[in-house]
Structure formats: C-alpha cells, structure tokens
Amino acid sequence: xxxxxxxxxxxxxxxxxxxxxxxxxxxxxxxxxxxxxxxxxxxxxxxxxxxxxxxxxxxxxxxxxxxxxxxxxxxxxxxxxxxxxxxxxxxxxxxxxxxxxxxxxxxxxxxxxxxxxxxxxxxxxxxxxxxxxxxxxxxxxxxxxxxxxxx
Amino acid sequence: xxxxxxxxxxxxxxxxxxxxxxxxxxxxxxxxxxxxxxxxxxxxxxxxxxxxxxxxxxxxxxxxxxxxxxxxxxxxxxxxxxxxxxxxxxxxxxxxxxxxxxxxxxxxxxxxxxxxxxxxxxx
Numbered sequence: 001x002x003x004x005x006x007x008x009x010x011x012x013x014x015x016x017x018x019x020x021x022x023x024x025x026x027x028x029x030x031x032x033x034x035x036x037x038x039x040x041x042x043x044x045x046x047x048x049x050x051x052x053x054x055x056x057x058x059x060x061x062x063x064x065x066x067x068x069x070x071x072x073x074x075x076x077x078x079x080x081x082x083x084x085x086x087x088x089x090x091x092x093x094x095x096x097x098x099x100x101x102x103x104x105x106x107x108x109x110x111x112x113x114x115x116x117x118x119x120x121x122x123x124x125x126x127x128x129x130x131x132x133x134x135x136x137x138x139x140x141x142x143x144x145x146x147x148x149x150x151x
Numbered sequence: 152x153x154x155x156x157x158x159x160x161x162x163x164x165x166x167x168x169x170x171x172x173x174x175x176x177x178x179x180x181x182x183x184x185x186x187x188x189x190x191x192x193x194x195x196x197x198x199x200x201x202x203x204x205x206x207x208x209x210x211x212x213x214x215x216x217x218x219x220x221x222x223x224x225x226x227x228x229x230x231x232x233x234x235x236x237x238x239x240x241x242x243x244x245x246x247x248x249x250x251x252x253x254x255x256x257x258x259x260x261x262x263x264x265x266x267x268x269x270x271x272x273x274x
Contacts, residue, residue, distance in 0.1 A: 022181040029179075047212060047243035054179060054214050104252040110226070112219035115251050119215060122250040 010078040011039060017072040020065040020090075025057045025073070032077055039079060041142060048123035049084055049140050053077075055116035056088040056136050064092030064134065083125075084140045094132035159187040162194065168270050169194065170204045170263060177212040188220035192227065201233035204266045208239045213247065225256060234258075236266040 012035050018024045033050050041049075057073060065071035071091040078085050103114045121127045126139040163170045171194065175183060195201045205221065207213070221237075228235045238260045240248070248254045260266040 026180055030177075043211075043241075044243050050177075050179075050212050051214075051247070058216070109252050110222055110256055112222055115215045115218075118251065119247070122246075 008080055010080055012079040014075065014077045017074045019069045020061040020067050020071050020073060021069060022058065022061060025054075025061060028075065029053050029057065036079065036084070045140060045142055049086075052120045052124045052127075052138050052140070053086060053088075055119050056086070056138065059116045060088055060090035060092070063095065064090030066092065082142045084142075085137065086139075087135065087137045089131065089135035092134060094134045096133060097129045157190045157193075159183055160190050160194075165267060166271060168202045168204055168267050169198060170206055170267075172206045172208060173210055176209050178210060178217040179212055179214045181216065184214065184216050184220060187217065188223065191220055191224040195224065195227045195231060195233070199233070200231050201228045201235075202270050203228060203233065203235045204238055204263060204270065205235065206238045206263050206266075207241070207244055208263075210241070210244060213244050215247075215251075218247070218251075218253065222253075222256070234270060236260055236270060238263045238266040 014028075014032065016028065018028065029050065032053060033046055036046050036049055057075065060073045061067060065073065074087075074089045076085075076087040097117050100117050101108055101114060103109065103111065103118055108114060117127075120136070120138060123140075124138045125141045126137075128137045129135065130137070159174050161172045161174060163172075171191075173187075178184065178187065194203065203224075205224075221235075225235050236258050237248075239262060240259060245254075245259065248257060248259060258266075258269070260269065
C-alpha cells in the first residue's frame with residue numbers, strides 16, 4: 001500500500017509501543033480521535049478511524065499478544081492533509097485474515113466475536129495485512145467514500 | 152421512572168415500554184462495557200416479558216464489544232418472550248449494524264416514537 005507521497009509532510013503523527021493493556025489502548029485512541037476532530041475531519045471519517053483503530057489494536061492485544069503485558073503493540077499513525085495511515089503490529093503468532101469466518105453468514109451473525117477484520121475493511125479505504133498477519137496497514141481518505149467496498 | 156442504581160444507562164417507562172439510553176456518548180471503555188452488559192442483563196429481570204427500546208440518541212461511537220452486549224440482551228429478551236427495538240441511530244452507527252448484517256437481528260427504527268408505536272402494535 002502506498003502510504004503517502006514522499007514529499008508529503010504529516011500534519012500530525014504518533015509512534016508508540018504499548019503493553020497489551022486495553023486501558024492504554026483506549027487512552028491512545030481517544031487522543032487520535034480528538035486530534036482528527038481538531039484537524040477538521042468530519043463525523044463519519046472520525047467514526048471510521050475510531051472503529052478501525054479500536055478493532056485493530058484490540059485484535060493485537062487479545063488475539064495477537066493474548067493479553068500478555070510483556071508483549072507490545074506497536075502503533076504508527078500519520079495524519080496527512082487528505083488521508084490518515086495507521087500501522088498496527090503485535091508480537092503474536094500471526095493469523096490468516098482470509099481464513100476468518102464471515103461474521104455476516106446466518107450461522108455467525110449472532111456470535112459475540114469475529115467482526116473486527118470485517119469492520120476494519122468496511123470502514124477504511126485500504127486494509128493490508130503482512131508479516132503473516134502480525135501487522136496491518138490501514139488508510140482512510142478524508143473525503144467520504146460514495147461506494148463502500150464489500151469485504 | 153428513572154433507575155438510579157444504573158451507572159451506564161438511564162431508563163424510562165413509556166406506555167409499558169422500557170426506554171434505555173446510554174450515559175456515555177462514546178461506548179468504548181472495556182470496564183464500562185462489562186458494567187453495561189451487567190446492567191442490561193438486570194433490565195431483563197425487571198419486567199416479564201421485557202419490552203425494550205434501546206435509544207441511541209447522542210451516541211457518537213459504539214464499539215463492537217458493546218454490540219456483543221446488545222446481542223446477549225436480544226437473546227435474553229427473546230428467551231423471555233419479549234422484544235427489543237433500537238432507535239435514533241446516527242448514520243455511522245446504523246452502518247455498523249448494516250455492514251455486519253446485524254440489522255437482520257435487530258429491528259431498527261428512525262425514532263423512539265416509531266419504536267414505541269411498533270411495540271404497542273404487537274402487544
């Protein structure tokens with residue numbers, strides 16, 4: 001995924017490693033959301049970024065690092081004039097996102113888990129996994145999409 | 152009637168229907184979501200069969216962990232022969248239910264009044 005033009009300077013950026021603690025994740029996400037709002041991002045885009053960050057970071061904490069506080073989640077976020085890039089990685093065993101059961105199927109729709117990858121793909125404009133599923137790179141355009149891409 | 156023993160929700164009885172609203176505008180904190188789940192469970196014990204409207208007025212963000220608590224609520228209400236309706240979802244929150252096909256599990260109404268009217272029709 002192309003994350004930015006080499007000449008483009010981020011208006012805001014965050015590079016942080018946190019222990020696998022949901023409370024720290026929550027605090028960090030609130031900070032990113034508040035910044036996007038301050039930079040004038042609209043309600044829909046802020047909601048999308050919030051949802052995707054929450055799902056990606058919580059997946060890393062719960063399923064990647066299995067809540068091991070000795071393992072870190074690395075979070076790199078850059079907000080440019082017209083888009084945001086977030087790269088989230090963990091120290092877990094990885095997974096194949098294409099093997100995650102579709103939570104929209106009748107047999108899964110009422111399950112209390114398994115929606116994270118779908119939500120990230122629906123709310124962001126680009127979502128790419130690498131490092132055997134230990135790292136995800138997501139991009140959100142500031143302008144709203146007119147035709148959401150089906151996951 | 153407002154139930155002051157709840158921390159994460161406010162409730163109001165309207166025409167035999169319990170209307171539930173969230174205290175937080177961003178329902179995302181893990182500990183609060185656990186508390187929310189416990190409070191929603193308790194609600195289902197208070198009236199048989201439960202008739203609930205979960206009203207999303209002022210809710211700016213609703214995490215998938217919070218949605219899981221609503222799924223549990225819906226199942227418990229159904230087991231008790233009751234009904235759950237959702238109302239006043241802002242477009243992004245409505246998208247959340249659409250993208251996940253949870254709009255096939257929950258009945259969603261534009262307004263609280265619509266939801267009450269529909270629930271009363273089915274009495």
